[in-house]
Amino acid sequence: MKHRALLVAVAATVAACSPSPDVDVESADLIAGPLRPDGQAGLPDATDGPSDDDQAPTGAIAWGPCDDFGIPERTTQQTPNWECGRLTVDMDPFGVDASLGSVELALTRHRATGDRLGSLLINPGGPGAAGLPTAWGLRSAMPTELLRGFDIVSWDPRGVGRSMPVIDCGGADSFDVGYMATCVALTGELSAYLAAPYSAADMEAIRVALGEQRLDYLGFSYGSILGSEFARAHPDRVGAFVLDGVTDPLVGSTDGPFEGAFAVFADDGRDEAFDRLIELCDLTDRCLPGRSAAVVVDLLYLSVGDLATDDFDADPARVTVEDFQRLLDQSLGFAGDWELLATALDDADGGDASALASMIAGPDGDGPGGESVSNFADANFMIYCADLGRWSVDSTFCDGLPANERAVQQVSAVDIDVPMLVIGTEYDPLTPGKHAPDFAAAIGDASHLIWEGVGHTAFPGWTDCIDDAVAAQFVSNVRPPDGTRCSMIEDAVDDTELADDLFGYGESEAIDWLTDAIEVHERVDGDAACIASGMIVDGVVDDRIVSHMVLDVTSDASTVAATAAAARC
Structure with a gap:
């Protein structure tokens, strides 16, 4: 199973930025x-320390x-x-x-x-x-x-x-x-x-x-x-x-x-990585069902600046072409957020750039207490x-x-x-x-x-x-x-199964993401784990709702689902 991304990132993801010199950072x-909490089964207790005999020099x-x-x-x-x-x-x-x-x-x-x-x-x-x-x-x-x-x-x-x-x-x-x-x-x-x-x-x-x-x-x-x-x-x-x-x-010679x-420092691999993302997206209905991912991306380059972001209550209020390009570059650097990207592209293709705006805004710094x-x-x-x-x-x-x-x-x-x-x-x-x-x-x-x-x-x-x-x-x-x-992922027998895993949430994965989202964004009151579990109905995961909760996109569908689950808890 691919790992779960924390909502509050510790370090900013850096992808291909090209200011004055065309140099990739x-x-x-x-x-x-993706980070696993210290308390996860199999990891040592976070409070464990070295024994007196094992003190560092x-x-x-x-x-x-x-x-x-x-x-x-x-x-x-x-x-x-x-x-x-x-x-x-x-x-x-x-x-x-x-x-x-x-x-x-x-x-x-x-x-x-x-x-x-x-x-x-x-x-x-x-x-x-x-x-x-x-x-x-x-x-x-x-x-x-x-x-x-x-x-x-x-x-x-x-x-x-x-x-x-x-x-x-x-x-x-x-x-x-x-x-x-x-x-x-x-x-x-x-x-x-x-x-x-x-x-x-x-x-x-x-x-x-x-x-x-x-x-x-x-x-x-x-x-x-x-x-x-x-x-x-x-x-x-x-x-x-x-x-x-x-x-x-x-590197460090005329032959570099x-x-x-x-x-x-290295050859540019963005084209090959982007082609692979597009190839995998086209193999699963959990990305852009019935559409060519390349065509959707090309059309968004033309229209993204005109799309509303009404369900995201923060900047940017409008997504620029430059914002969109940076987001795609960042997505090539880390595939663990491709479920979010699939929802954001799908929404934008339907006229709503709220999820794109949230992904571009990113997490709020280092979180409480961090500077x-x-x-x-x-x-x-x-x-x-x-x-x-x-x-x-x-x-x-x-x-x-x-x-x-x-x-x-x-x-x-x-x-x-x-x-x-x-x-x-x-x-x-x-x-x-x-x-x-x-x-x-x-x-x-x-x-x-x-x-x-x-x-x-x-x-x-x-x-x-x-x-x-x-x-x-x-x-x-x-x-x-x-x-x-x-x-790329163990137990994926072919690229179709790989694509399903990368662009969609598994049930336990969705509950983890939702629990974090409810705790961080505080959109609904109650026991976060109970509400998260209650948002998965009969084992069916709605990828869009999960992504909207994670990205704090206040769509009607995500609000209704969270409110109903909270009432049942």
């Missing part, structure tokens, strides 16, 4: 969507509460055991200039709940994605073996999120002439120390501070570049590595991928220029950024004790799975695994095939045979 999309990080780091209240309700702290590192870890300032990295940690094996450091990619909200959102979806055996640790990379100093562009528009110069003026000397090798050096400082002999690491998307750079610099310190959603291994004048801090877009562009600006010689976008003396290099072979596990998603819009075998071959000591899914990154939660492979790599240092393939 990348982060692990699964961190924004003490390093140079003063761990304490996360209240000042913006942890969402929902996260602390799931488990109160998150710690946060800061680690001071050199601005230039390769230099001897004492006049340079330092960088304070913000970190978070959740202790292992069983027999401790070590620390597992996580990076969400980007570049420029913050690690703290990633860890807070990701942990509860991870396999039990990892939660019991490892301290889950992540950090906001230099210049990002709650690390200091922060990348700052003063609200400048990336389309403005002189955008990068503005960013440099406000960011200061850190501008010359942002490329991947500097963050890889920070990873080594984190390893030392954690007291680990070797680094166990889970890197998503751009995080695969950080993993490669760390292994190049510290091969004897490489523990178990899993790199999910890997880039083109030739380009889009027009811009060097990029979102994100400089993702500015950090993405500055780090991009630090890494790849030297190859984008026919563009002036990166002009003004001081040269970063240590620059990202193409992936090369490393001699490590534990071979890496490299994961690619066949229809990944941002880092296509075709890069995975080449990346693994370039590393040398690595095997690759392909998830036959649509989305940006594969782990965790989609299939046991993926989750078990990742857990085995960290717990036992074993990997499946090179080239192993995992189906």
Whole structure:
């Protein structure tokens, strides 16, 4: 069964945005969507802590509460055991200039709940994605073996999120002439120390501070570049590595991928991912019955700006073509919301864009008690220029950024004790799975695994095939045979059954979604679980009603169904 998306996302899903340079921004999309609560059967009790004999080693990080780091209240309700702290590192870890300032990295940690094996450091990619909200959102979806055996640790990379100093562009528009110069003026000397090798050096400082002999690491998307750079610099310190959603291994050379004048981190996979979405939608009556999905989408590009959103009481009041395109791009990055997309497209084809507007608006920040801090877009562009600006010689976008003396290099072979596990998603819009075998071959000591899914990154939660492979790599240092393939959803015998599952709710899944929706949106009073169960009549799930409840679309049908179920409770 595919996993259930939380209504209050911990980190914003990032899909293909293309401001001034046509550069896709990348982060692990699964961190924004489906999460399993700690209390789910099979997972350790959220209140469990390590035994006195399994305490983590003490390093140079003063761990304490996360209240000042913006942890969402929902996260602390799931488990109160998150710690946060800061680690001071050199601005230039390769230099001897004492006049340079330092960088304070913000970190978070959740202790292992069983027999401790070590620390597992996580990076969400980007570049420029913050690690703290990633860890807070990701942990509860991870396999039990990892939660019991490892301290889950992540950090906001230099210049990002709650690390200091922060990348700052003063609200400048990336389309403005002189955008990068503005960013440099406000960011200061850190501008010359942002490329991947500097963050890889920070990873080594984190390893030392954690007291680990070797680094166990889970890197998503751009995080695969950080993993490669760390292994190049510290091969004897490489523990178990899993790199999910890997880039083109030739990034950092003239042979790397380009889009027009811009060097990029990976080939553009959006067309292939979109074609797969359309193909699957056309195979099931639970998407756009009796219609061509491609035709519906094409017509909506022409009409969406004129459609009413009367059943959604928030902005946007009108859906623009640009909004619609961004939503489709985001949907390619995470297939766990395709039930919502199917309803939104169906409604819009009938003249009502309320569900589209709700999907575009997204969840309301981090929820009660959380304070979102994100400089993702500015950090993405500055780090991009630090890494790849030297190859984008026919563009002036990166002009003004001081040269970063240590620059990202193409992936090369490393001699490590534990071979890496490299994961690619066949229809990944941002880092296509075709890069995975080449990346693994370039590393040398690595095997690759392909998830036959649509989305940006594969782990965790989609299939046991993926989750078990990742857990085995960290717990036992074993990997499946090179080239192993995992189906998008287990037990789907063909694409028609796969499409039915992706675009429609199962009964238990619908009850879970409805329970969350009733608790979060408070449209009806009463016991949320009872009302949710009562909205499924004789085992029949009305996909539209479920989607409307989840999206807080106040259609007559959803209001009547919820009110009737509440009366029966």
